[in-house]
Amino acid sequence: MRTGVFFENYHGEEQLWDSRTAKVWMAIFVGAVATLPWWGSDYMVAMACIVGIHLIATMGLNITTGSAGLISLSQAAFMGVGCYAVSWFARWGLPFWLALPLAGTLAAAIGMLVGLPSLRVKGMYFAIATLAAHFVLSFLFREWTPVTGGPRGVTVPPANFFGIELAGDRRMFYPIFACALLLGLAAANIGRSYVGRAFVAVRDRDISAEILGVNLLRYKVLAFMLGAFYAGIAGGLLGYFYGAITSEYFTFSLSVFYVAAIIVGGLGRVLGSVLGAVFMTFVPESLRLLSSALSGSVPALASLLLPMGQVVFGALIIAFLIFEPHGLAQVWARVRRTFHLWPFRT
Amino acid sequence: MNAPAAALGLSVRDIAVSFGGIHALRGVTMTAPAGKITAVIGPNGAGKTSLFNTISGFYRPDAGRVILGGTDITSTPVHARAGMGLARTFQNVALFRGLSVLENIKLGGHHLMRAHPLAAMFGAASSRREELALRAEVEDRVIDFLELDNVRHKPVEALSYGLQKRVELARGLAMRPSVLLLDEPVAGMNREETEDMARFILDVQEEWGVTVVLVEHDMGMVMDISHHVAVLNFGELIAQGTPAQVGRDPEVVKAYLGGEAQAVAA
Amino acid sequence: MTDFYVLIEFLLLGLLASGISALMALSFVLVYKGTHVVNFAAGEVMMLGAYLYYTAAVVLKLPPAAALLLALAGIALASAAIEALVLRPLAGQPTIAILMATIGMASLLHGGVEIIWGQDPLETPALLPRFPVNWGEVMIPGAAIGNFVLASLLIAALVVFFRFSRAGIAMRATASDPVTAATLGIDIRASQRMTWVLAGVTGTVAGALIVSSGSVSPALASSALGVFAVVILGGLDSVAGAILASLVVGVLESLTVGYIGGKMRDVFPYLVVLAMLIVRPYGLLGTREIERL
Numbered sequence: 001m002r003t004g005v006f007f008e009n010y011h012g013e014e015q016l017w018d019s020r021t022a023k024v025w026m027a028i029f030v031g032a033v034a035t036l037p038w039w040g041s042d043y044m045v046a047m048a049c050i051v052g053i054h055l056i057a058t059m060g061l062n063i064t065t066g067s068a069g070l071i072s073l074s075q076a077a078f079m080g081v082g083c084y085a086v087s088w089f090a091r092w093g094l095p096f097w098l099a100l101p102l103a104g105t106l107a108a109a110i111g112m113l114v115g116l117p118s119l120r121v122k123g124m125y126f127a128i129a130t131l132a133a134h135f136v137l138s139f140l141f142r143e144w145t146p147v148t149g150g151p152r153g154v155t156v157p158p159a160n161f162f163g164i165e166l167a168g169d170r171r172m173f174y175p176i177f178a179c180a181l182l183l184g185l186a187a188a189n190i191g192r193s194y195v196g197r198a199f200v201a202v203r204d205r206d207i208s209a210e211i212l213g214v215n216l217l218r219y220k221v222l223a224f225m226l227g228a229f230y231a232g233i234a235g236g237l238l239g240y241f242y243g244a245i246t247s248e249y250f251t252f253s254l255s256v257f258y259v260a261a262i263i264v265g266g267l268g269r270v271l272g273s274v275l276g277a278v279f280m281t282f283v284p285e286s287l288r289l290l291s292s293a294l295s296g297s298v299p300a301l302a303s304l305l306l307p308m309g310q311v312v313f314g315a316l317i318i319a320f321l322i323f324e325p326h327g328l329a330q331v332w333a334r335v336r337r338t339f340h341l342w343p344f345r346t
Numbered sequence: 347m348n349a350p351a352a353a354l355g356l357s358v359r360d361i362a363v364s365f366g367g368i369h370a371l372r373g374v375t376m377t378a379p380a381g382k383i384t385a386v387i388g389p390n391g392a393g394k395t396s397l398f399n400t401i402s403g404f405y406r407p408d409a410g411r412v413i414l415g416g417t418d419i420t421s422t423p424v425h426a427r428a429g430m431g432l433a434r435t436f437q438n439v440a441l442f443r444g445l446s447v448l449e450n451i452k453l454g455g456h457h458l459m460r461a462h463p464l465a466a467m468f469g470a471a472s473s474r475r476e477e478l479a480l481r482a483e484v485e486d487r488v489i490d491f492l493e494l495d496n497v498r499h500k501p502v503e504a505l506s507y508g509l510q511k512r513v514e515l516a517r518g519l520a521m522r523p524s525v526l527l528l529d530e531p532v533a534g535m536n537r538e539e540t541e542d543m544a545r546f547i548l549d550v551q552e553e554w555g556v557t558v559v560l561v562e563h564d565m566g567m568v569m570d571i572s573h574h575v576a577v578l579n580f581g582e583l584i585a586q587g588t589p590a591q592v593g594r595d596p597e598v599v600k601a602y603l604g605g606e607a608q609a610v611a612a
Numbered sequence: 613m614t615d616f617y618v619l620i621e622f623l624l625l626g627l628l629a630s631g632i633s634a635l636m637a638l639s640f641v642l643v644y645k646g647t648h649v650v651n652f653a654a655g656e657v658m659m660l661g662a663y664l665y666y667t668a669a670v671v672l673k674l675p676p677a678a679a680l681l682l683a684l685a686g687i688a689l690a691s692a693a694i695e696a697l698v699l700r701p702l703a704g705q706p707t708i709a710i711l712m713a714t715i716g717m718a719s720l721l722h723g724g725v726e727i728i729w730g731q732d733p734l735e736t737p738a739l740l741p742r743f744p745v746n747w748g749e750v751m752i753p754g755a756a757i758g759n760f761v762l763a764s765l766l767i768a769a770l771v772v773f774f775r776f777s778r779a780g781i782a783m784r785a786t787a788s789d790p791v792t793a794a795t796l797g798i799d800i801r802a803s804q805r806m807t808w809v810l811a812g813v814t815g816t817v818a819g820a821l822i823v824s825s826g827s828v829s830p831a832l833a834s835s836a837l838g839v840f841a842v843v844i845l846g847g848l849d850s851v852a853g854a855i856l857a858s859l860v861v862g863v864l865e866s867l868t869v870g871y872i873g874g875k876m877r878d879v880f881p882y883l884v885v886l887a888m889l890i891v892r893p894y895g896l897l898g899t900r901e902i903e904r905l
Contacts, residue, residue: 010478010481010482010485011478014474014477014478014481065708069708071707071708071711117886117889117890120889120890120893121889121893123707124650124707124711125844125848125889125893126889127650127707127708127711128650128840128844128885128889129885129886129889131840131882131885132840132881132882132883132885132886132889133882133886135837135878135879135882136879136882136883136886139878139879139882143875185469186467186468186469189466189467189468189469190463190466190467192477193461193463193466193467193473193477194452194453194455194456194459194461194466194477194480195463195466195467196466197445197449197452197453197456198453198456200442200444200445200449201442201445201453201456203444204442204443204444204445205440205441205442207404207440208436208440208441208442209442209453210424210425211402211424211425211427211428211433211434212428212453212454212456212457212517212521213425213426213427213428213429213456213457213521214425214456215423215425216425222463256715256719259708259712259715260712260716263708263709263712267708268444304727306723306726307722307723307724307725307726307727307731308723308727309723310719310720310722310723310726311719311720311723311724311727312723313716313719313720313723314716314717314718314719314720314721314722314723315716315720316716317712317713317715317716317719318698318713318716318717318720321702321705321709321712321713321716322698322701322702325705325709
């Protein structure tokens, strides 16, 4: 039983996981998830893929909005960019491991454009700018038929990883899982580096940050580009996963979904992104399961699923904002603290 | 902290700053001698903070120059002045609430970081090494020096006002400045905290050779620790010299009577 | 010569449509001016108001004017409830929290309305009599003129209220400096609640006017997103700006749709928003937000 966590050098304190226990649990968790295709049902694997994609987009948004404080309502549009990009790259014959990062980079480039107004406007005004950018991009997705296939959408050839065709949920699970893991580590690394600190400084008090030498434009645009990059990767994986996509997927509601995920999960923390993405994915999913279970006895319920989902979403968001504004990550930290020194009280 | 061997002085020449019809500063020329403590005093509204904001780069002067150790920095962007050796604290404590004391102080070292952001993302060894070196430097030179070791992991909002001000000073020191601007460093502090802060400021100037410029209302402290004093009133410089000289200047005495009549002890 | 008349027709239609969009924009500006909240649920509140009007007029079979009054009463209650249950507990939280709260509200209202009334369009009786007006070669639907007149009257009433009535002045004081207002004995809670009530009422009138020329459906809420163009152009906290901007946007939109095509209607407001935010973020008449160093 531990009485606390102690270190003898700075290196120890600066690690990502601060104790052997934490590392062991992490390894067990990662191992369990990594082997899911072997022991999980089809449904579980498919859900895990969806969660993984949502997780990547959420982590990106948590860098832009959670850490750097730039409210972005256009994450879904960046995902769309990534998705359409892979459809083109894949059709040109580019292999999966090249098409995906390129798609992310393209999304980041668009992100840079959308992020430029951040030096002119702040806070709510900037949020409205991203809202407008989202709808302009959506419009392009719907109307720019030669590139995006218009309302009919595009197909994405299955991912080809050094000869292995990654078709089907169980095969796509691995790239999604790998990307989520790598990008999660990257986000955590940013968080504990000077870049992450600069982001938080820009969020909390950008005037002070400037005095300390932080180039505001550079860091705001960087935060935006990183968020868009993550979204582009998520969108690309989405394209490979579904094999076909239409513009109807990348709605404003999806952008809002990701903002909700970072608020519910916890701003600025990778753990928050994980908890938020998982929670937000499972709420509509549980509703769907519940309604199909009850639809035998109450048939009208099925048609009410969508509006019920909206009501539940709205109520959940408001409840979290009022009662748990720091999100599930905070709840997790509280629980963890209780168990840290169990059976002693903290 | 390795301050440059010959600390740089700061001077402003003929600075004029106005907003609409209001002249915040008019023809202000003053020098803060290298490696010494200079105090800028004056009644409320005299333009002291405007002067600091001009030196920091937030206000572009309508006329005049800001010269840091021989280099004209009048048109240098705000964020670039950190790299030239200029550090500053604020009147209202401007710490970052989302970060701990240690992280706030580490941010002072931001302009010294050379690792590429992408390298930081991948946890590259070079980036980790730089980060740990910064940590070691901040701990040994700043945290120890300002006696902040037992609060360094606390979130800044949990600290008392006096400690927060000290953390802000620490953050400024982590910038390895040659010139340090302190905007009312002891405002709102009790006697004990004021003496502690005064002691720290003296140590900073003596041990590290930093040029300190401070805006202050606490006349006792100003007279005790400054080598050089500049007096502003209604945006103009009305006196400059040693504390004793300034204290005897009739213009200065007149400026202070009727406002916050603090006895200017010679 | 017909081209000229076509142009006049588009111009007039745009101008007249701006009456309703001015009401919507005003609803938005009132909330921002009074409480510094950007109300993403403005469209949904308007939609709820329109549905209440439908219920009063069709289900309760009240004459249109009475139905409108009942709907206004209902929305007043709903707005007060929103302010008390959602906004007040969140006072002081960061921008993103408030933004998400209004988005959550929007979602809740949208879903709630769909559950209660279903998602199919429901025919609504006209508030004002319908008749086309012919002016030489130019034809304008009479409803458009009626809407404009009613909207103008309501806006004028609001302007008078804010300038001359005690409650109006109290609300302006609260908006400008809540702390000082409180020390002067103004009940700032009541003022802020009143702000939301007035905003809801204004939005509902706009909603009722829109649906009286056809039917009400949940899609009504999304048509309100165009209000962003108007308020950004005019300035988020400027009443005069909202009125001016709605005229400009109304005319521009009508011309764009007329000459370039209906599809552009969807994206036009957002292009306006982006252009304004880059060129003049605080709008034509908005106050510049200044940060104290």
